[in-house]
Structure formats: structure tokens, C-alpha cells
Amino acid sequence: MKLQKASAFAIYAVLELAANPLRQLAGIDIAREYGISAHHLAKVLRDLGRAGIVEAVRGVGGGYRLSVNPKRLTLLDVIQVFEPVGPQNDTTEDPELATDAGQALRMVLDELDDHALATFQSITISTMLKLMARRPWAGSARVSKQGPRAASRH
Amino acid sequence: MNHISVVRARLDRGTADEIRTRPAVSSDLAALIALDEEVTGIAKRKYWKEAFARYGARRRLPRFFLIAEQNGRIEGFTIGEVRAWEFGEPPCGWVFAIQVRPGSRLNGVGTRLFEALCNEFRKAGVKRVRTMMARDNHLVLSFFRSQGMMAGPFIELESALD
Numbered sequence: 554m555k556l557q558k559a560s561a562f563a564i565y566a567v568l569e570l571a572a573n574p575l576r577q578l579a580g581i582d583i584a585r586e587y588g589i590s591a592h593h594l595a596k597v598l599r600d601l602g603r604a605g606i607v608e609a610v611r612g613v614g615g616g617y618r619l620s621v622n623p624k625r626l627t628l629l630d631v632i633q634v635f636e637p638v639g640p641q642n643d644t645t646e647d648p649e650l651a652t653d654a655g656q657a658l659r660m661v662l663d664e665l666d667d668h669a670l671a672t673f674q675s676i677t678i679s680t681m682l683k684l685m686a687r688r689p690w691a692g693s694a695r696v697s698k699q700g701p702r703a704a705s706r707h
Numbered sequence: 708m709n710h711i712s713v714v715r716a717r718l719d720r721g722t723a724d725e726i727r728t729r730p731a732v733s734s735d736l737a738a739l740i741a742l743d744e745e746v747t748g749i750a751k752r753k754y755w756k757e758a759f760a761r762y763g764a765r766r767r768l769p770r771f772f773l774i775a776e777q778n779g780r781i782e783g784f785t786i787g788e789v790r791a792w793e794f795g796e797p798p799c800g801w802v803f804a805i806q807v808r809p810g811s812r813l814n815g816v817g818t819r820l821f822e823a824l825c826n827e828f829r830k831a832g833v834k835r836v837r838t839m840m841a842r843d844n845h846l847v848l849s850f851f852r853s854q855g856m857m858a859g860p861f862i863e864l865e866s867a868l869d
Contacts, residue, residue, distance in 0.1 A: 683853070
């Protein structure tokens, strides 16, 4: 499955802030680290601020810091700021959805959504930092293309 | 074999005493039943007596019933066993119960229990630990995730028997 870019950028930013709890980080520095659009990340950080997940610190040395406990903040908390997760109440009136095939397909898709919801809800930002430190994907054939943040991190 | 491991807890709040893990003994049963009742709201005396007989003292099979205590009080317990060739898989350790007193959570009790159980599994010669739980049990699911557990190679399926 794929997340929207905003959700992924938000997770990167939150992880970065959680890994650096003693200092504020500027959005542009986070964007540079990950090779992502600073403009897009700025908007994401504003949305996270409105959701109460990060707070902006103004003045010299200002930037963003996490405003919630990373042991309590889940991936779902972050993703849901930007996109729905889990089974959705389909309000469309497409006739095919009422057919047996449509209902059966809906049931299968809901099963997948339930798993995604449980997974995102059970993984905290602290757990993600531990996962990054363990790097279980090292040597795996499923490692994705190396971006600006190559394997040496954490 | 020394079954008692003494570890110093990372104490976020509270006392500086140590969390000790050890195998449960029959004199722990009353406290274990009370702890379970505190967590679940249901007293299950018969169930826990049977569980202790199956997984507790005098075990010959690789079954483990461990408790964690601090300041002389039982703060949690875990139960697990090594199961061999289930679903065609080589022997592995299964965790099928872990419980920590609500007021003692976030003190490292669950982590100590999980580590102690994993050590028993290692001593039994297995290289993998598994568990299964309800999807909506966010608290325990998050705990196992925080211990580094990820989705395994199985999907649980079920059906109503009409």
C-alpha cells in the first residue's frame, strides 16, 4: 500500500523531531535531510501544528518540536491528519455496490482496511525509532531505492 | 539452572527497587488470581489453577509461567511455551499471556517479563517468538510492537460453524 505524500512527509518530520527532543528543528532542514519539497513540508508541519502534534517555536534558533509523548503518538494519529484510514462508509450510490459482487468485494477490502488500521494504530513513533535503530531490512531484497537519507542513518 | 534473573528497572516514576522475574510457584496463585481479576474484572480461580498445573511448577515440557515482582508484590506475569511443527513451522516460542498491574505500567515490568520469557525460549533452543491477539487490543499490540515484533508469515482465518 502507499500513503499520500503529505502523510509520509509528516511521519518523517515527526520521527526527526522525536529523535531530537532537546532542540527545535527548522522545516527546511528536515526537508533537506529527506530530499523532499520544503514548501510541501512547511504546509504539512502547519497541519501537524493545528492537530496539536508539533508546535512552532519562534525566535532565534526557532523551529518545530514535538508536543506529544512519542511513546503515545501512533502512526495512525499522524496519518489521520492527512487521509482516512480503515473501512470507510461509502456514501456513493453507485448501483454496482449493491450487487452481491459489490458487497463481496467491499467485505474483502474492509478486511484489508481493518488490518491497516490495526497496524498503524499499534505502532508508536518510539517504536518506529527503535525499528530504525535495529534496521531489520538490512540485507533484505525488499530494501527500496536509496534516497538522500542512505542506510547510515541512526 | 538459575531461574531467577534480577534486573534493574528503568524507573520513570516511583521507587528505586528492582523488578525481579522468576517462575511462578503455587503460593503465588492467590495473588495471580487477584491481579487477573484487577485487570479483567473477572475472578477465574479454576482457570488459573489449571493454567498453573499446565504451565507452572514441575514442568518437563518447555512451558513457562513467569512472574515479575517489585517491593515484594507481584506486578505482572507471562505464560508461554515452545510449540514444534505447528503449521509446519520449526519449533518456536509462543507467548499467550502477559499481564501487568494497571498502576505499575510504564515501569518496565512488561519488558522484563518479555525479556525473561525470551531468554527461556533461547535456552530451550528456539530462535523465534510469536504471539497472536485481537486486532482491537491496541494496548497489548502496541506493547509487542515496542518489543520489536512484526507481522509474521501467517494469516489467521476463521468461520462460523453453522
